[in-house]
Amino acid sequence: MHSYKRTLPGTQPNRRHDAYRSTLLRNPRQPLIQIPQTLSELTGPLCGDNPIGESDNDLTCHFAEEPLGQRIHLSGRVLDEDGRPVRNTLVEIWQANAAGRYNHPVDQHPAPLDPNFIGSGRAMTDDEGEYRFVTIRPGSYPWGNHYNAWRPAHIHFSLFGPSLLTRLITQMYFPGDPLFDFDPIMQSIPDEDARRRLISRFDLETTVPERALGFKWDIVLRGSGATPFEDAGK
Amino acid sequence: MSERSLIASASQTIGPFYAFALTTNTALGVMAQSGAIGERIELVVHVVDGESQSVADAMVELWQADASGKYQHPEDMQARNPDPAFSGFGRLGTNAEGEAAFTTVKPGRVAGPDGGLQAPHINVIVFARGVLLHLYTRIYFAGDPANKLDSVLAQVPEERRSTLLAYPDRKRRELWRFEIRLCGEGETVFFDW
Numbered sequence: 001m002h003s004y005k006r007t008l009p010g011t012q013p014n015r016r017h018d019a020y021r022s023t024l025l026r027n028p029r030q031p032l033i034q035i036p037q038t039l040s041e042l043t044g045p046l047c048g049d050n051p052i053g054e055s056d057n058d059l060t061c062h063f064a065e066e067p068l069g070q071r072i073h074l075s076g077r078v079l080d081e082d083g084r085p086v087r088n089t090l091v092e093i094w095q096a097n098a099a100g101r102y103n104h105p106v107d108q109h110p111a112p113l114d115p116n117f118i119g120s121g122r123a124m125t126d127d128e129g130e131y132r133f134v135t136i137r138p139g140s141y142p143w144g145n146h147y148n149a150w151r152p153a154h155i156h157f158s159l160f161g162p163s164l165l166t167r168l169i170t171q172m173y174f175p176g177d178p179l180f181d182f183d184p185i186m187q188s189i190p191d192e193d194a195r196r197r198l199i200s201r202f203d204l205e206t207t208v209p210e211r212a213l214g215f216k217w218d219i220v221l222r223g224s225g226a227t228p229f230e231d232a233g234k
Numbered sequence: 235m236s237e238r239s240l241i242a243s244a245s246q247t248i249g250p251f252y253a254f255a256l257t258t259n260t261a262l263g264v265m266a267q268s269g270a271i272g273e274r275i276e277l278v279v280h281v282v283d284g285e286s287q288s289v290a291d292a293m294v295e296l297w298q299a300d301a302s303g304k305y306q307h308p309e310d311m312q313a314r315n316p317d318p319a320f321s322g323f324g325r326l327g328t329n330a331e332g333e334a335a336f337t338t339v340k341p342g343r344v345a346g347p348d349g350g351l352q353a354p355h356i357n358v359i360v361f362a363r364g365v366l367l368h369l370y371t372r373i374y375f376a377g378d379p380a381n382k383l384d385s386v387l388a389q390v391p392e393e394r395r396s397t398l399l400a401y402p403d404r405k406r407r408e409l410w411r412f413e414i415r416l417c418g419e420g421e422t423v424f425f426d427w
Binding site: 007015017033094103107164171195 | 238239240241242243244245246247248249250251252253254255256283284285287289291295297299305307309310322323344345346347352355357359361362363364365366367368369370372385386389390394416417418421422423424425426427
């Protein structure tokens with residue numbers, strides 16, 4: 001049976017990150033315990049048979065009117081660490097509206113809710129591992145972590161991949177956001193390149209004339225140590 | 235370190251505002267339909283922080299084998315079909331009391347790393363605001379004789395093993411409770427691979 005490679009040091013966030021205050025009471029003080037990868041971890045929820053509605057990946061078309069904000073077409077590929085596409089895997093996203101307000105009762109930021117925007121979507125990756133969403137660019141919003149704290153604009157992503165060990169929840173950012181350096185959530189990742197890989201890029205090719213800006217963002221899930229030879233033997 | 239051509243994307247917190255996207259489907263708390271094979275249980279997972287405060291904005295995901303020890307997944311090569319009345323995946327947000335209540339069955343034993351069988355267990359992933367990288371733990375069942383021989387439990391210091399046990403309610407034996415202490419005294423054991 002194959003096994004998954006450990007993630008590279010510095011490329012995942014530090015669990016306890018002083019600057020992000022909520023981490024201090026919500027993460028273990030004792031070291032995690034290393035155990036062998038068993039059938040329990042090498043399997044996992046696939047959610048590939050979830051029925052996805054035709055318009056589930058379009059966050060702009062669920063009401064009579066369109067939501068406010070800059071329309072964007074967001075797409076990219078889900079790959080493993082060997083560069084292989086992760087096919088038929090569920091991608092779930094959620095985000096604030098253009099004013100930086102979430103459709104959630106706990107969000108009390110006094111920015112307007114948009115009656116034409118819920119802010120959640122789902123898609124399955126295709127044979128090339130590609131996903132596509134149509135949405136609007138979310139706004140930045142303040143949060144209570146420290147005085148004058150603002151989150152850079154971001155879209156939350158949730159992915160399953162082929163096993164329990166490929167599970168990923170992360171956030172995608174937009175290029176050139178001036179808030180990156182001040183954001184303890186993004187800065188919890190020690191490695192600068194790893195932070196940079198969470199930033200999407202503007203893409204003229206998928207930009208739709210007279211309609212919407214294109215952004216591209218690829219996601220990499222933990223890879224299994226299986227060599228091409230082992231694959232062939234399956 | 236093995237070669238790799240790409241590096242896994244960094245994790246980020248689920249944040250406090252995921253519910254409208256991820257946990258609106260409360261059917262994901264009912265993993266065992268009526269007719270599911272095995273011992274039907276109600277499993278209440280309670281999440282608390284380092285000050286023993288209930289965590290009301292966590293998301294709990296469960297992954298388990300069916301009552302015969304079969305995972306609904308192509309990597310499980312056992313030549314039998316998983317129970318069609320059972321789904322091995324559960325997902326709920328915690329309520330105001332920090333609890334998520336699942337309806338499931340007690341899982342069967344699955345293959346272990348040493349060629350033997352593991353004790354019945356449910357795999358758990360916890361996500362929450364303040365949790366930048368999700369936490370993995372396991373639920374074992376207090377009193378199960380197989381626990382003594384489980385090779386994963388054997389790697390956990392003895393004094394911490396009880397943090398991985400669910401306990402049955404004294405009056406309702408089908409109701410099991412599992413507490414996840416994210417931090418501090420009695421901290422739950424979390425795993426890494």
